[in-house]
Amino acid sequence: MTTFKSFLLLLCISFSLQAHAQEKVTKREVLSLDKGWSFHKGDIPYPVIKGHNATYRNAKAGYVSGVASPNYDDSSWRIVNLPHDWAIEGNVNPDANLSQGYYDRGFGWYRRKFKLDPEDKGKHLEIQFDGISTHATIWVNGTVLHRNWCGYTSMYIDITPYATYGDEINTIAVRVDAEAQEGWWYEGAGIYRHTWLVKRSPLHIITDGVFAHPVKKNDSQWEIPVEVTLYNSGKLPADGEVEVTLFAPDGKQMTTQSKAVSVTALREGITHLPLTVSDPKLWSPDSPSLYKVKTTVKQNGIVTDEVETKCGFRTIRFDNNTGFWLNGENIKIKGVCNHQDHAGVGVAVPDAFWEFRLRKLKEMGVNAYRVAHNPVAKEFMAACDSMGIMVLDENRLFNTSPEYVRQLEWQVRRDRNCPSVILWSVFNEEPMQGTENGVEMVRRMYDVVKKMDPTRPITAAMNGGFFSKYNVSQAVDVGGFNYQIESYDRFHEENPELPLTSSEDGSAFMTRGEYKTDYETHVMDSYDTECAGWGATHRRAWKAVNERPWMAGCFYWTGFDYHGEPTPHRWPTVSSFFGIMDLCGFPKMAYYLHQAQWVKDKPILELVPHWNWPADSIGKPIKVMALSNADKVKLLLNGKEISEQQVDPYEMNTWFVPYKPGKLEAIGYKNGKIVSRTKVETTKEPVQVRLTPDRNNLAGDGRDAMPITVEVVDSKGRHVPTANHMIEFTVTGPAEIIGLGNGDPNCHEPEKGNKRSLFNGLAQVIIQSKEGAGTITLTASTPGLKPAAITINADQVAPIPSIAPEFPPMLLNKWVASPLSTEKPDATRQIADNDMNSWQPVAGNELIKLENANFVILRSTFNPYEAHKTEGGSILFKQLTGKAEIWLNGKQIGSKASDKEEDFTVEFPAVNERCDLRVLLNGTTDSAVGLKGNVTVRTKRAVK
Ligand code: GAL
Secondary structure (H helix, E strand, O other): OHHHHHHHHHHHHHHHHHHHHOOOOOOOEEEEOOOOEEEEEOOOOOOOOOOHHHHHHHOOOOOOOHHHOOOOOOOOOEEEOOOOOOHHHOOOOOOOOHHHOOOOOOEEEEEEEEOOOHHHOOOEEEEEEOOEEOEEEEEEOOEEEEEEOOOOOOEEEEOHHHOOOOOOOEEEEEEEEOOOOOOOOOOOOEEOOOEEEEEEOOEEEEEEEEEOOOEEOOOOEEEEEEEEEEEEOOOOOEEEEEEEEEEOOOOOEEEEEEEEEEEOOOOEEEEEEEEEEEOOOEEOOOOEOOEEEEEEEEEOOEEEEEEEEEEOEOOEEEEOOOEEEEOOEEOOEEEEEEOOOEOOOEOOOOOHHHHHHHHHHHHOOOOEEEEOOOOOOHHHHHHHHHHOOEEEEEOOOOOOOHHHHHHHHHHHHHHOOOOOEEEEEEEEOOHHHHOHHHHHHHHHHHHHHHHHOOOOOEEEEEOOOOOOOOOHHHHOOEEEEEOOHHHHHHHHHHOOOOOEEEEEEEOEEOOOOOOOOEOOOOEOOOOOOEEOOOOOOHHHHHHHHHOOOOEOEEEEEOOEOOEOOOOOOOOOOOEOOOOOEOOOOOEOHHHHHHHHHHOOOOOOEEEEOOOOOOHHHEOOEEEEEEEEOOOEEEEEEOOEEEEEEEOOOOOOEEEEEEEOOOEEEEEEEEOOEEEEEEEEEOOOOOOEEEEEEOOOEEEOEOOOEEEEEEEEEOOOOOEOOOOOOEEEEEEEOOEEEEEEEOOOOOOOOOOOOOEEEOEOOEEEEEEEEOEOOEEEEEEEEOOOOEOEEEEEEEEOOOOOOEOOOOOOOEEEOOEEEOOOEOOOOOOOOOOOOOOOOOOEEEOOOOEEEOOOOOEEEEEEEEOOOHHHHHHOEEEEEEEEEOEEEEEEOOEEEEEEOOOOOEEEEEEEOOOOOOEEEEEEEEOOOOOEEEEOOOEEEEOOOOOO
C-alpha cells in the first residue's frame, strides 16, 4: 500500500513537472509592422515631473508619462506607412544645411498600436527597426527599451516581458532626433527602413544567428563551417535538435547535418555543423549562383524554428602585385560608391528600387559597389548577392567604445553570409588616419571584424597620412586610397607587400544634358572636363587604376547623384553633381564613357551632345564626343563623312563639327567590320507627352514601386532633349504617386505631389501599388501637347504578413443613472454640483430593471480626443437594450426606435468642450433596459 502511494506521488510529481516543461512551441512568424503609424512632426517635450507621487511613479518600469505613454492621445496625428522620410516631404530651405540638401530635418514622434493573440503568450517576441534616421529612443508599453545613436544600424528589441495579449493594446512610441547628423550628405529623417515583429518559440535561432559562409579547402572540396546561435527565452532548459541542409541553386538537396543541443533558460547556445561540398557552382558577377542553407530547430520531433540563409561559393584574394582575384581569375574591380537616397523618396527607398539601380549599374559594366559610408538596407545586400555585384561594406563611425563596437559587430554579423561582400572598410577619411591613436583604433576594430569573419580582408578608406610614421595602412589587409592618384606609385614602392585598391576616386562634375559649364548658373558640362580639386576626371581616374596591375580596382565617386553635398556650388543648388547618373538614374555622358571602357561583350557606341541647337549656332563648331569600345569610329553629318578616328580607350574621340541641323551619325568598326551605329537628330517641336514604365506590372502588395520615365516627343516620336515642360500627373486604380524628380541639381520643385517639370527632356514619376489587383492608369499632360496615358497591371499577390495597426477607441465605463420615472424626463436636465446622491453609479454591462417605471437616463462624461475636436467621431453602443434617445451636450444626436437588444452607432460633429453624454432609455413597465455591452467613442482614423 505504501509503495502504491509513493508510486502515485511520483507519478503526480512527474506529471506536474512535464506540465511545467511544456513551453510554447511555434513556427517562426515574421510580420511587418510597416502599416499604420501615427506620426507627429516636431518634438513634444517630456512633461516636467513634480510632486512626490508623480516623481515616484515616473521612475518605474511601465510608467513613462507624456507622449511615450500608452494612453497619450495621438488621435489627431497623421497616419503614415513605413518606410517614411519626413525630410523629403518638405521644401528646400536656404537656411537649412547644404550638406543635407537644404532639407529641414528636426524631430518627430511615431506611435504604433497593435494586439497580440492570447495564443502568443509564451512565445519570444522581438520587434525590429531596420533603420531610423538619426537618433532614436524607443518605448514599448511605457518602458524605454532602446536608444540607438546611429542612423544606419538596425535595432532588435526583445519585448517578451512587456507584451500584453488579447484585447489589451500594445503601444510602441519612438522619438526621432534628426537634428543629429552623422554624415555630410542627405540623411533623411524618420523610420526610413522596414519594421517587423518576429514571433518565435522560446528555443530559437537568434536574429542573424546563422553563419554559413563557404570556405575552399582544396581544388574541389569546400566546407561551410555552419555556426548557429540559439537562445532560450523559456523558463526551463530546452533540448532540441539543430539540422542544417544545403540546397543547390536549382533547389536540389545537397547535404545535411544535425546535432542535439541543450540551452539553459535565458542563455545563448552556439553549435557548429560543418557541411562539405565538392565542385559547387561558383558565385561571380557574371554568374551569381546562390545556394541555400536551411537551418531547422526541432523539439520532440516537431520543427519549431526555421531559417533560410543564402550563400555563395567563391574565393577572393587581394594580391600586392597583381590586384584582385575572384575564383582564381585576375579581374579589375569596376566599382562605384553611392549613398542610399533616390529622387522623390529621399532615404525611404522602396525595395524594388535597389534592383532598378543595380540593374542600371550592371548595364554600365559595374561589378562592385561601395556602400558609402554606412551599412545599407538588408534588401540591398540581398539584391547584390542575387544580381552579382561585389560589395565594399563600410562601417559608419570610427569609434572603439562599446556602443560603436556593438554596431560594427551587428553589421558584420548581418552581412557576413553575403557572397557579394569582398572587403570590409572600418572607416572613411578619418583625420586620425596618420597617427598612432588611429592605428590603435583600427587595430581594435580590425580584431572585432576578424573575430566574427576571418574570411574577408579589411581596409580603411584613407585620404591622407599615407607616409606618416604611424598610419592605419599598417593595421589593415588592403590599403585603401581615396583620391591621391599622385601618391599611388610612391606608396606602392615603399610598401610593396601591401595589396592596394582605390576605395574612392573621381569626384568629377556633370549636369545631365548640359554642354557648357557656367559657374554663374551652377551648370557643369558633360564632356568630362570638370572635377573637384582633390579628384580627377572620369578618364584620368580610370587610367590611373587600370594601368597599374597592383591596384585592385576603382570605386568611382559616385554612381548616382544624391541630395546634398552640392560641391562645388551652394544654394540654389541642392543636390550633387558627382553622379555618373542623375538623382533619378538617368545616364549622363559619363555613363556611356564608363560603359565603353568597362563593357567588353557587346558593342557600345554613343554620341554627345544632342543635335537640337538654336538657329544662331548654325555654322559654329560644336564639340562632339563618341563613347565606344570599337577600334575606329567614323562620324557623318547629314550623310557626309566628317572623319574617321582611331579610338583611344581612355580619352575616347572628339570632333568639332560646324552645326547644321539634321542627322549626326557615328559608325563603329572592329577589325575593319561595322559593329555599331548611333545617331543624334534635330527633332521637330514636341507634340505629345510620353510615359515609359520600368515594368508592365506591379505586385499589388502595397509595397512594390517603379519609376516611370516622362518625356515629350515630336511628330515622328523622337525624344526632344531640350524640353522643359511642366507635366501634371493623375493616377487612378490601386496605386499612388510617391515621388517625383528630374535630375536637375538646381530644381526647387517639391519632390512630392503630382507635378514636375522636365529637365533637359526628362522627368521621373514614382508610383507605388496599394493592396489588391486592378488596372492602374497614369496620365501625364501639359498645356498645348497631347497627353499620355499608360496602364499598368497591379497583380494579385499574397499580402505581406503583417500585424494590423489598432486605433483603439475611448472606452466609456463610468456611468450614473437617474432616478426611474413613469413620465418622460428632460434628458438635458442639470445635476447640481453638490448633488452626490440622486444619480447613482451603475455597473457597466448590466441592465436596469424599470420597476414600476418606464424611463431612466444614463450619463457619462469624457474629454474629446484631438481628432474629435477637428473631425467629430462616432459612439458605438454594443448591445443597447430598450428604446433610446442619445444626447450630447444638450443636443439630441440619435434615437433608437426598437426596444430590442442591438448594436447602435451615432455620429457626432466636431466638439471642443468636455462632453456630457446622456442615454434616455424607455421601456415597458418592469422591463430591463440599458447598456449590456461596451460603449466606445471612436475617431474617423483608418489606415490607407
Ligand atoms: C570624399 C568623401 C565623400 C565625398 C567626396 C566628394 O572625400 O569621402 O564622402 O564627400 O569626397 O568629393
